[in-house]
Every structure is written in structure tokens, then in C-alpha cells.
Amino acid sequence: MMSAHPVIDSSIRARIQRTPLFSAWSEGAFAALLEQSRIRQLDLGEILFHEGEEARAFYFLLAGEVDLITLGAGGREKIVEIIQVDDLFAEAVAFLGGRYPVQAAAGLASTVVEIPFAPFMATLQGHQELMPQMLARLSMRLHYLIKELRHLSMESANQRVASYLLDLCPAGGESVEICLPAKKAAVAARLGLTPETFSRVLGRLRKAGLLRVDKRSLHIPDPQALRRWADSS
Amino acid sequence: MMSAHPVIDSSIRARIQRTPLFSAWSEGAFAALLEQSRIRQLDLGEILFHEGEEARAFYFLLAGEVDLITLGAGGREKIVEIIQVDDLFAEAVAFLGGRYPVQAAAGLASTVVEIPFAPFMATLQGHQELMPQMLARLSMRLHYLIKELRHLSMESANQRVASYLLDLCPAGGESVEICLPAKKAAVAARLGLTPETFSRVLGRLRKAGLLRVDKRSLHIPDPQALRRWADSS
DNA sequence: GCAATTTCTTGATCGAGATCAAGCCGCATC
DNA sequence: GATGCGGCTTGATCTCGATCAAGAAATTGC
Numbered sequence A, B: 001m002m003s004a005h006p007v008i009d010s011s012i013r014a015r016i017q018r019t020p021l022f023s024a025w026s027e028g029a030f031a032a033l034l035e036q037s038r039i040r041q042l043d044l045g046e047i048l049f050h051e052g053e054e055a056r057a058f059y060f061l062l063a064g065e066v067d068l069i070t071l072g073a074g075g076r077e078k079i080v081e082i083i084q085v086d087d088l089f090a091e092a093v094a095f096l097g098g099r100y101p102v103q104a105a106a107g108l109a110s111t112v113v114e115i116p117f118a119p120f121m122a123t124l125q126g127h128q129e130l131m132p133q134m135l136a137r138l139s140m141r142l143h144y145l146i147k148e149l150r151h152l153s154m155e156s157a158n159q160r161v162a163s164y165l166l167d168l169c170p171a172g173g174e175s176v177e178i179c180l181p182a183k184k185a186a187v188a189a190r191l192g193l194t195p196e197t198f199s200r201v202l203g204r205l206r207k208a209g210l211l212r213v214d215k216r217s218l219h220i221p222d223p224q225a226l227r228r229w230a231d232s233s
Numbered sequence C: 001g002c003a004a005t006t007t008c009t010t011g012a013t014c015g016a017g018a019t020c021a022a023g024c025c026g027c028a029t030c
Numbered sequence D: 001g002a003t004g005c006g007g008c009t010t011g012a013t014c015t016c017g018a019t020c021a022a023g024a025a026a027t028t029g030c
Helices: A010-017 A027-035 A091-095 A117-126 A128-154 A157-168 A184-190 A195-207 A223-231 B010-017 B027-035 B091-095 B117-126 B128-154 B157-168 B184-190 B195-207 B223-231
Strands: A038-042 A047-049 A057-063 A066-071 A077-083 A103-106 A110-116 A176-179 A212-214 A217-220 B038-042 B047-049 B057-063 B066-071 B077-083 B103-106 B110-116 B176-179 B212-214 B217-220
Touching: A010 A027, A010 A057, A027 A110, A027 A117, A057 A091, A057 A117, A066 A184, A066 B128, A077 A184, A077 B128, A091 A117, A091 A128, A091 B128, A110 A117, A117 A128, A128 A157, A128 B066, A128 B077, A128 B091, A128 B128, A157 A176, A157 A195, A157 A223, A184 A195, A195 A212, B010 B027, B010 B057, B027 B110, B027 B117, B057 B091, B057 B117, B066 B184, B077 B184, B091 B117, B091 B128, B110 B117, B117 B128, B128 B157, B157 B176, B157 B195, B157 B223, B184 B195, B195 B212
Parallel strands: none
Antiparallel strands: A038 A110, A047 A103, A057 A110, A066 A077, A066 A103, A176 A217, A212 A217, B038 B110, B047 B103, B057 B110, B066 B077, B066 B103, B176 B217, B212 B217
């Protein structure tokens, strides 16, 4: 990658502005903010920010994959969320006392847009009509975490895997084809499981005829049946 | 309890206004909001609102204890938070799509002030300078949940109990006397443990000389030592 | 193409915490 | 003081998922 100054071109601009957080921003304010932003390339495994580090910016994922991770005693780590392309992340940190509450590491070679908090917050203060969007964003994260808490504390490995797969399914009817968003070990960590257990659950589902696995793509012949199986696990 | 119309008197007003959420409110707006609020008595075990129910109001706990609970398959339940006297709760629900994400049940006979969302939100929209307080509140909840997630997914029963007890300790030095905020079974549920396991951990701590237990009051001769014990569990 | 590394699967064992089952203590009511 | 009940403790067993240990399959490098 030798483009010395990767540029935020209009197609990237459009992708960022499509996020709910920015959809209500005026052209001028948005352009001024991106003026102060820059593109960063991340190698596989590279750490974008550490837990507890002073937070100066939030990010938009252009390509690749970023994992948000909390660290426990003895190197233990739990993936809180696997960020996908075209997602904003860490924007809620603006109001969280200036420190990142989790670590962000690239799960693949990745590209992000780094958007500094200072001008973002300044614009927000000058345009309080933009705050409801921010509140909505924080609320979504709250919802997500409450759901996670429920899954972690009250569901078995079988149920967690099944719920996760069902969440990946498009809403509609039957015979869905889905694709895991990351390598299986990362998905396992996201679910609070070891790779071994994750593999075994997938095996169980395969033997029960509820799932066909090929590499990272999964075929679910009957999501309803999967739901029932989860409920009775 | 035969006071037919329990009244929100000035001492109660003062208690509510001391919360960060309302400290910046004008006298007039605040008085108008309380005009539309009312006091409710709850029996032990009474459910204030259900998970998924349409959210019309949030609450301030005057007396007693309220537990926020998520329900899992098969009657399993996890206490997300034990609300204490003088706490606001469910206020974040205002931005959460109109449904309560958890259930609230009285852990003791309790008294709450029920504050309806409609006038609250109307005032907020008319006075956007009050929104930063709301953002700060949501951020605190986010922080809390991220911490909970870490505890649940990466710590042993020993560590969870120890962290919890240390959180209850006043900041300072040594030989602390603390009091459990609820009956032990509720604390256990809050920690994602069975009462039996909680009791056993307390027993372990007692035998290790790190804790003296008397009913609900606990004496911790050396918090530092407790911290060390947790880290090496 | 073949070796080397990484990813995934499968099997055997282990352990923390849940569950099941008594028993104990404090406290109320009569 | 007996009786009953709720809250807590203690003990025995069971279960799920982690851990340890190989091996198979896919990817990468030369």
C-alpha cells in the first residue's frame, strides 16, 4: 500500500453520510469534519486502541474487520462485538469520560476512517438538533448490551449459537444461506465460547439436519426448526 | 397505608431534584413535571412493569428496593441491577423504542414516584440544553453494562463476589464495615450465581480470615488482601 | 507441487458451579 | 414453649463447557 495520502473521496463520503448518525448533518459541517479526518490502514492483529487509553477519535470501517475486546485477568479475552464494513464504532465513547472502555483490534487487514472527537463534539454543541440522533445511537448500544447480558447469563452454548445464527438470518421464511462474519475462532469468542465448543455445537446441528456447513457459509433449511431446537435445549 | 392521595411534598421534591438528571432543570419545568407524577406503593414481589411492556413512565425509588430482571427460557431469571433508595431508574427507556427491556419487581414493600415520559420528553425537546445530562446518564449505563459483561464472561464466582464486595466498600483504607443491599438470594442473582454458591464463596472467605459475616453486615478487615485473593483465584 | 503454518474438528478428561436434598437458625404467631 | 416458615448453610452428585491432546483440512510460502 503505497498511496502516501489515501484520500477520503466522494464515494467514501457518501458511505459515511449514509449512517443514521450523520444523515441529518449539513453538507458544510460534515465536510468540515471529514477535512480533519484521515484514513488508516491496519495490519492483521494490529491494535487500533487499547482499553483505558485516552479517546481522541472514533471510526468508520471501510474494509476488513475490527473486533472490540475486553481483557480479563490472565490474558483471557472476550470479543464484545465484531464490527462490519460500513459500521461506525466507538462513537459513544465521546460521552464516556474520555477513555476507551474496550480494545479494538483488526481481525483482518483493514481500512478505517479516523474521525476526531474535538470537531465532532464542537459541531454537536453548536447544533443541538443533532443530539437526538446521538441519544438514539447510545440507546441502541444499551439495547445491544442488555441483550448480550441476557444471552451470556441465561443461555446454554446451544442456545447462544442458535440465537446468533438466527440473528444473522434475513427476516423472511425458509431455507436461508448465511455467512459467518469472521473466522470461527472469533465468532466463538464473540459468543463467549471456545473454538472447540463452537465446533461441536455446529456438529450437533449438522447431525440434527438443521444446518449444512461449508467453510464459512451456512445453509439453514428451516430457521423455524432451529428456533424450536434452541428453545428445547 | 390509608393515605388516599399520597402527596409529593417538598422534601421528596428536593430528593428528586438532587439527581444529576434534574439538577439543571428550571424550577418551573420541574414543578410542572412533578404535577403530572404520582406516588405508588408496591407490595413485596409486585411487578412494576414487565419486559416488553409499553413504556409510559420512569421512576424514582423513595423507599424499599426494586430489582431489574431479565427473564430467560424456563423461568430462569437474572437480576441486572438492584435499585437503591434515591435512585432514578428506567429513565433511559425514553429513547429505547418505547418498550421496557427488563422487568422491574419490588424486592421489598416499596414506594416509588412514577414520572410520565410524555411531559418529560416535551420539556427536553424544548430545552435542548438539558440533553447533555441525558447523554451522560445513558453513558453511565453503558459503562455499567460493559463492566457487567466483563465480570460475567471472564471472572469466576470467587472473583465476582470479591469485586462486588470491594465495589461496596468506601474508597478508603482498611477494616471496612459494609451492608448487603438486599437479601442474599437477590445478591446472588445479581451476581449470576445460585444462593448456594454465593453462600459457599462467603464461607471460603470467612475461613480465609478475609471476612466476618453477621446477617447482612460484613466486616472486611483488609480490602487489599481481598483484592489480592480475588486476583489469584 | 510440496512443505509449513494456520484453521478447524474430534476425542478424552477435568473442574466449577448447578442441582438436589437435608438440616439449621431466627422470628413470627398462637 | 410448640409450630411453622423463610432465609441461609452444608453436603453429595451431576452436567456443561473448558482444557489437553491429536489429527484432518485448508492456506500460504517456496
